[in-house]
Amino acid sequence: MQTQSKMQLLWVEKYRPRKIEDVTGNDEAKALFIEWLKNKRHTKKAVLLYGPPGVGKTTLVMAAAREFGFGVVEMNASDTRSEKAINAVAKPATSYTSLDSFAEGAKSLGNVLFLDEVDGIAGNEDRGGVNAIIKIVEQSLVPVIMAANDPDIDKLRPLKKVCLLVRFQQVRIPLIIALLQKICLLEHVKAEFEALERIAQNSRGDVRSAINDLQSLSEENNSLTLQDTMMLSSRNKDVSMDETLRRYFSAQSIVETSSLLLFSSVDYDDLLLSVADNLPKRYTDATELAKAFDYVSRADLFRGRIGTENWHLLKYFNNALAEASAVNPESYKPFTLITPPIRIMTLFWTKPKRSLLQAICAKIGAKCHVSVERAREAYVPYIRLMLIKKPRNPLAAYFEFTPEEVDYLTKMGRY
Ligand SMILES: Nc1ncnc2c1ncn2[C@@H]1O[C@H](COP(=O)(O)OP(=O)(O)OP(=O)(O)O)[C@@H](O)[C@H]1O
């Protein structure tokens, strides 16, 4: 980003460990993973690192690859690819045994396939769901590494059979404090010990959020007192939509917006729509506006992927939304906000219908192994006709449609 100064660099990226030994905590999990990488990957082809967010799963994989000289073919939930495209990326990496020499001591140990945040990929019917991933693991000729937040959710259960499970836990508070102290030293932040202790405790073992808190609380004047951290406990307090939008649009940096989004508890869908509605007022320059909309559309994409349960993907949603607010901080001029957002009203009225059709398409998708999109375009019109022609059609039972859904399909006017 051309407007991003050095100050705005996120510390979580700046201080992401590059060496295995610098990934703090979770010693057992680390040892198990390294052992698999060194010696066991021939016997068990895949490994699933799972555990709470921000504890170093992704970081460890990248650091290990660097140290051992593995080539990493990476895919994560931020990939916009469909099952077909997923296969297009994964296939070449899984088809050439020669890519993986499997030779100990060789400079390069070959390639690994890294599927990060598989719960995000697996949870998404549009992308072929968990079966697409299992297929990749089964067909892969090179080791597969996966990372996820929660292996117990139903969708991931089938994955357990095909891989070694490595469990990560919250990073212990003293280790987080030590890491924060190190960062303070490097960033010349004078911090009271009690303040760091409070940030660490508040993070619940999530190193990412601890570092983010440290940055947003101390960046302004390079000092941090216990008093400064008091607001952490008020994280859930209500910041109104108006207030959130006002601060969102006048933000001077991505970091500022990131912490705003962290503290505000407005509804994410409302916020997304409100931001989109007000964006043309905020950016009068067409290029800036286009850029901002690009980020908003990314945020929208992640909102869809988060759904009702993939909340660990919220960071991507927040990041994209924060980027949109800081395309050019200098061009900010106060303006009258559009509130409540115009489109919210329309969407509000049509929501029950939209979710009904969505549910129907998801059921078709699951039975016919197609995406929700494809179900809507290519299947719904025919299924609808069949249901109209034969009122008690066994198809309804096959797709497990509710009477309300059958009613909706047969009476809908769109097709
Ligand atoms: N164990 C750790 N040691 C040092 N830094 C860490 C550790 N864990 C996380 N971090 C910091 O937090 C950031 C995010 O970590 P990472 O992406 O590895 O988390 P993750 O476990 O993969 O989380 P998620 O489940 O949300 O993907 C890193 O860039 C790094 O700055």
Ligand SMILES: [Mg+2]
């Ligand atoms: Mg990760």
